[in-house]
Amino acid sequence: MSGRLANKVVVITGAAQGIGRGCAEMAAGEGARVVVADVFEDAGKATVGAIQGAGGESTFVWTDVREEDSCAALMEITVRTYGRIDALVNNAGAFPRGTLEETTTDFWESVLALNLRGAFYCCKYATPHLRAAGGGSIVNIGSIHGIQGAANLVAYSAAKGGLLNMTRTLAGALAKDRIRVNYIIPGWVLTDTEIALQTSLGRTLEELHRIGADLPLGRHQTPEDTAFAVVYLTSDESTQVTAALLNVDAGDSMLPNNY
Numbered sequence: 341m342s343g344r345l346a347n348k349v350v351v352i353t354g355a356a357q358g359i360g361r362g363c364a365e366m367a368a369g370e371g372a373r374v375v376v377a378d379v380f381e382d383a384g385k386a387t388v389g390a391i392q393g394a395g396g397e398s399t400f401v402w403t404d405v406r407e408e409d410s411c412a413a414l415m416e417i418t419v420r421t422y423g424r425i426d427a428l429v430n431n432a433g434a435f436p437r438g439t440l441e442e443t444t445t446d447f448w449e450s451v452l453a454l455n456l457r458g459a460f461y462c463c464k465y466a467t468p469h470l471r472a473a474g475g476g477s478i479v480n481i482g483s484i485h486g487i488q489g490a491a492n493l494v495a496y497s498a499a500k501g502g503l504l505n506m507t508r509t510l511a512g513a514l515a516k517d518r519i520r521v522n523y524i525i526p527g528w529v530l531t532d533t534e535i536a537l538q539t540s541l542g543r544t545l546e547e548l549h550r551i552g553a554d555l556p557l558g559r560h561q562t563p564e565d566t567a568f569a570v571v572y573l574t575s576d577e578s579t580q581v582t583a584a585l586l587n588v589d590a591g592d593s594m595l596p597n598n599y
């Protein structure tokens with residue numbers, strides 16, 4: 341632990357597993373008190389247990405980011421527990437596939453509720469506490485599909501595109517309060533959820549690793565790759581960074597497709 345987040349209180353949604361868990365563990369390792377907010381209670385508590393086992397400080401708060409009351413309660417419980425909020429990481433999300441033709445109203449609403457409305461609620465209820473702390477950091481976990489879109493991810497692409505514009509909007513609106521708002525693109529991360537999805541589509545692990553070896557920097561990204569960026573953006577090393585879009589995708593989305 342090098343203490344880059346010493347004394348900071350960081351709320352991370354969707355931190356029970358995958359990218360969020362990687363961020364929670366690394367933030368705690370840097371000295372943050374981490375609130376793990378998730379619908380998945382057993383895994384969320386396991387994340388907290390791992391952090392505490394490594395000597396860190398963490399609490400689980402059951403949260404459904406699709407529900408306004410749940411997000412409001414998350415921030416209240418955090419302040420009651422740790423006295424303040426310095427950073428919010430809006431990470432909870434999922435990317436169910438659906439083309440335009442396949443996307444029903446209910447599907448659209450559910451994908452936007454999780455991937456966009458949840459972040460809005462968390463920003464809304466965390467902001468007064470960030471302001472009270474004299475400033476802070478909001479990190480939104482986005483996706484390349486929020487910029488380029490994808491024909492089989494119509495609702496998800498719209499949600500992540502909305503999240504990018506909400507990032508820029510809030511960065512402008514909250515700068516006077518010293519609250520910074522940034523957006524990370526994690527690339528292609530082989531979490532348990534992603535591996536389950538890919539294998540259900542007929543891809544073997546061996547095939548996935550072969551695909552990874554062909555990516556621009558020779559592998560898929562990991563939760564830790566994103567976590568390094570989250571630690572930077574929630575630390576005082578980035579006090580002049582806001583409205584930024586940070587690609588942690590090995591350039592996959594930016595490089596010409598000629599590798």
Ligand SMILES: NC(=O)c1ccc[n+]([C@@H]2O[C@H](COP(=O)([O-])OP(=O)(O)OC[C@H]3O[C@@H](n4cnc5c(N)ncnc54)[C@H](O)[C@@H]3O)[C@@H](O)[C@H]2O)c1
Nearest residue numbers: 354356357358359378379380404405431432433528529533
């Ligand atoms: N895995 C990738 O390749 C990839 C790429 C780009 C962006 N992302 C983004 O990264 C974020 C994390 O994804 P991941 O790949 O780690 O997925 P994951 O499925 O491993 O983790 C998602 C977490 O969110 C939680 N969650 C789901 N619904 C929730 C709700 N209503 N309220 C609170 N928590 C909820 C889940 O329980 C889980 O812990 C998402 O926003 C996703 O869109 C992932």
